[in-house]
């Protein structure tokens with residue numbers, strides 16, 4: 001007699017019993033990543049500087065029957081990060097995965113003559129130091145669990161010149177690639193993998209406004225440059241993150257995964 005296999009529970013519970021921290025987890029991409037992990041059985045801890053947005057995503061996850069905790073924290077503040085991660089690790093019973101998505105251009109101008117010193121500091125500090133602070137802070141918990149996966153957020157704008165974002169963003173997102181590779185080398189012996197994801201343009205609510213404000217020629221530079229010929233869904237950014245977090249990528253570390261519909265193809 002054929003054995004009955006419940007395929008849906010096999011695929012849906014890939015992160016059962018796993019604790020996932022997501023910085024920027026209340027944002028456009030981060031909240032989709034949180035939903036996707038919860039759908040696959042994971043428990044999520046959200047670290048974000050926007051308390052209202054944290055409350056909204058936590059309420060949504062709780063009402064769907066999932067497990068989620070959240071804390072307001074500025075990822076630039078290493079002591080506050082350590083404290084928040086310690087609290088979340090207690091609530092979640094450890095840390096298996098870190099997704100470091102807090103970042104972006106953060107409302108700073110794109111064009112050189114409009115960028116202030118404070119704008120430059122903000123973009124470099126949140127993206128680079130924030131990623132460093134959170135990654136360093138989760139390592140002891142991952143060592144205790146016998147391993148883990150860290151996914152950092154670069155960008156197509158850190159891989160090649162993009163018309164959408166400016167010089168500070170390009171510098172920060174390129175720096176995250178160096179951080180990712182160097183860290184991967186250092187923590188590999190503890191079965192901790194560190195990989196970067198480099199999304200192309202994903203139209204979160206906020207970026208949709210920005211995209212609509214771009215000139216027709218800038219818009220078509222982006223759209224015509226995507227061989228797949230369409231804008232992606234947010235899920236198409238979350239799914240590759242889940243792949244890097246999962247056992248399916250167990251021998252992959254120190255890479256950058258470009259998720260851009262072919263708009264930028266590195267050699």
Ligand SMILES: NC(=O)c1ccc[n+]([C@@H]2O[C@H](COP(=O)([O-])OP(=O)(O)OC[C@H]3O[C@@H](n4cnc5c(N)ncnc54)[C@H](O)[C@@H]3O)[C@@H](O)[C@H]2O)c1
Pocket residue numbers: 023024025026027028029030047048049050053073074075076100101102103104105106126130153154155156157198199200201202203204206207
């Ligand atoms: N959306 C895109 O097209 C795109 C493309 C490439 C890379 N990315 C990267 O993906 C990540 C998520 O982007 P998004 O589009 O969802 O942006 P978003 O603005 O919707 O989300 C970012 C989140 O980070 C939080 N945040 C900002 N500063 C913080 C700080 N100091 N401490 C803690 N949290 C802070 C914000 O409150 C927000 O919830 C970013 O790193 C961004 O650079 C996005």
